[in-house]
Amino acid sequence: MTKKFWRQEMITLLKQQKPSLKQQSDQLLLEQLIALKEYKEAKTIATYLSFDYEYDTSLLIHQAHEDGKKVLVPKIVSKGEMVFVSYDEDDLSLSSFGVREPNNYQSVLKNEIDLIHVPGLIFNHKGYRIGYGGGFYDRYLKDYEKATISTIYQCQLKEFNPENHDIAVRKVLLDERNV
Secondary structure, rough: HHHHHHHHHHHHHHHHOOOHHHHHHHHHHHHHHHHOOHHHHHOEEOOOOOOOOOOOOHHHHOOOOHHOEEEEEEEEEOOOEEEEOOOOOEEEEEEEEEEEEEEOOOEOHHHHHOOEEEEOOEEOOOOOOEEOOHHHHHHHOOOOOOEEEEEEEEHHOOOOOOOOOOOOOOEEEOOOOOO
């Protein structure tokens, strides 16, 4: 099976989640994340702006702001290049990829980011992921040395062999209750 097929299959599966169960799972994943030493020690956190069927990153963004952390989100600046910029919910627009992203281009240096919360559709037990196919995160994380964490549902855990360019997430938090 191809990655494209796996992506489509996983998106379909994620969209079928019961909203009440997903909400419970998202809250449990948030609690796991904020309990981590990496989160507690981080001053600057990068996350993503989630689709409805993904882990709800608005929970993390809200919590991080409450905890006095600087929150960054991705911005595509050219074909194949992504940077992280400060999150401002009043300064977002829809990108060509169909995701919300900031309008500003003032990027934060990679070494100033303490923790990156990484999206993905499918993960294996070693932290390798299949994302949406753009390769933005693999390229960005290639020389990133600090904490990388993903929050996923049980159904997103599948075994596959990573490709040479794939970069593993250092920690994957899993809600095993979700279908």
